Amino acid sequence: MKEWITKHGITVYRLESPRCNCFAIVTDQEKWLVDTSTMLHRHKIQKQLEECEIFELTGIILTHSHINHVEAVAWFAQEYDCPVYVHDSELHFVQTGDCLIPNAASPAMHWIEKLVAYIPFLNKYPACREAKALTFTEPVIWNEYIKLIETPGHSEGSISILIDEELAIVGDMMKRSGAFHVKLMWANQPGLVEVSWKKLLQEKCEWFLPSHGREISKKMVEKEVYSEEK
Numbered sequence: 001m002k003e004w005i006t007k008h009g010i011t012v013y014r015l016e017s018p019r020c021n022c023f024a025i026v027t028d029q030e031k032w033l034v035d036t037s038t039m040l041h042r043h044k045i046q047k048q049l050e051e052c053e054i055f056e057l058t059g060i061i062l063t064h065s066h067i068n069h070v071e072a073v074a075w076f077a078q079e080y081d082c083p084v085y086v087h088d089s090e091l092h093f094v095q096t097g098d099c100l101i102p103n104a105a106s107p108a109m110h111w112i113e114k115l116v117a118y119i120p121f122l123n124k125y126p127a128c129r130e131a132k133a134l135t136f137t138e139p140v141i142w143n144e145y146i147k148l149i150e151t152p153g154h155s156e157g158s159i160s161i162l163i164d165e166e167l168a169i170v171g172d173m174m175k176r177s178g179a180f181h182v183k184l185m186w187a188n189q190p191g192l193v194e195v196s197w198k199k200l201l202q203e204k205c206e207w208f209l210p211s212h213g214r215e216i217s218k219k220m221v222e223k224e225v226y227s228e229e230k
């Protein structure tokens with residue numbers, strides 16, 4: 001577990017599980033959980049919430065609806081009796097428990113997609129019928145310090161959560177590759193990845209917190225995006 005405290009005293013905890021990082025955002029008034037990991041690891045996430053003295057949740061925000069991020073969403077929603085929010089375009093997956101199959105960026109990995117599609121326990125999870133849609137005609141201002149923006153590319157409904165103009169929880173829209181690079185192995189809309197990275201770079205946030213692996217500095221992303229431009 002790792003924590004950050006922003007200039008206005010918002011605490012962000014990275015709750016770790018083998019299948020994905022989840023995050024808790026704690027303000028004076030609210031306690032949000034971002035993503036839920038899997039059924040197998042739900043107690044691991046819950047234990048870390050408790051270590052952060054989080055026993056109630058204001059709500060759950062999903063960065064996107066891939067199964068390793070949302071498999072336990074119905075369980076958490078019931079356990080904490082709280083609302084769940086997901087991008088409009090992926091709401092039906094969460095409400096039905098159907099899996100959005102990830103697309104490999106490299107053709108050499110397409111066999112994994114096919115495998116996932118045919119194995120029921122890899123593409124079906126407990127439905128969260130009460131999940132609510134986030135619609136983005138413009139950024140969603142959650143409160144004074146939390147803003148949600150659309151960052152499609154990894155999936156159509158991928159969103160990023162900007163906290164106090166310092167940190168951005170980016171889901172699977174970024175991942176470190178080695179010490180110095182940022183890469184995406186999986187993208188349902190590869191053409192939009194860089195567009196979303198540029199959108200994130202326009203924000204003031206200095207650190208990007210991905211769902212897999214360690215945090216990424218703004219400089220690292222700038223280098224990745226702009227050093228490739230001819």
Ligand SMILES: [Zn+2]
Pocket residue numbers: 064066102154172
């Ligand atoms: Zn994903």
Ligand SMILES: [Zn+2]
Pocket residue numbers: 020066068069172211212
């Ligand atoms: Zn993921």
